[in-house]
Amino acid sequence: MELEKIISISGKPGLFKLVSQLKNGFIIEDVSTKKKVSIGNSSQVSLLDNIAMFTTDREVPLFEVFENIATSNGYTETLSHKSGEAELRTFMQTALPDYDKDRVYVSDIKKLAQWYNILHKAGFIHQDSFKRSEETGTEANEEKVELKPAEKKAATAKAEKPSAPKVKASTSAAKSAPKSTHRKQG
Incomplete structure (x- = not known):
């Protein structure tokens, strides 16, 4: 894709x-x-690819929403992100009919329309742009590499970010602190 x-x-x-x-x-x-x-x-x-929009029962990936917009507009540009609130809500109702009206704000809808139009003008929105690599077949077969179990574990370990070192709160820190040089006067 x-x-x-x-x-x-x-x-x-x-x-x-x-x-x-x-x-x-x-x-x-x-x-x-x-x-x-x-x-x-x-x-x-x-x-x-990691952004989703809220519906009443789930989150829908942004590219599915883009696909809905593209098919409903005949793969042409959509309304401007500078449109009024009523127009933007109607646009969103067409793009994602069961969107969560409480959690999807007008600012989100504006960004959706703006991003869609930017991608359309740049040539990213067309009939073939929403085909998954599994559907095309060639991409998936060329990039698929089978790893042995040990290699999978090593690749996963490399991909994960190391966690921050854990600081153990203990009394050993108090024991290693320098002792006070203050002497009692007697």
């Missing part, structure tokens, strides 16, 4: 595509301008 590496960066307008990883950050490409820049690890990055 073309949309899997699309990210949003807190404090930066627009959407970006992850190009590659650096030792201390990432190289990204603005989906609109195609300009490449690097960002540090300290940037707050959200993969659109």
Whole structure:
């Protein structure tokens, strides 16, 4: 899927595509301008693939909502994110009929419309953009590598972030503290 590496960066307008990883950050490409820049690890990055919208009974992945918008609009651009609240709520009702009206705010709907239009203008929204790699067959077969159980464990250990060292609160810290040099006067 073309949309899997699309990210949003807190404090930066627009959407970006992850190009590659650096030792201390990432190289990204603005989906609109195609300009490449690097960002540090300290940037707050959200993969659109990990974002979901609330419905009354579950969370729906953002790309499913994009797919609903695309099919209902004939894979064309949708309304502007600057539209009024009533228009945005109607748009959301079409995109995700059972969305949770208490937890999905107008600001979320604006961002949804804006991101969809950015992706559409950049050429990411078309009929083939929502096909999963399992459906296409070629991508899944080329990238599938079977690991032995020991290799799976090692790969998982490398992928997980090490947890912060645990500090044990004990009396040994008090024992190792320097003793007071204050003497009693008698």
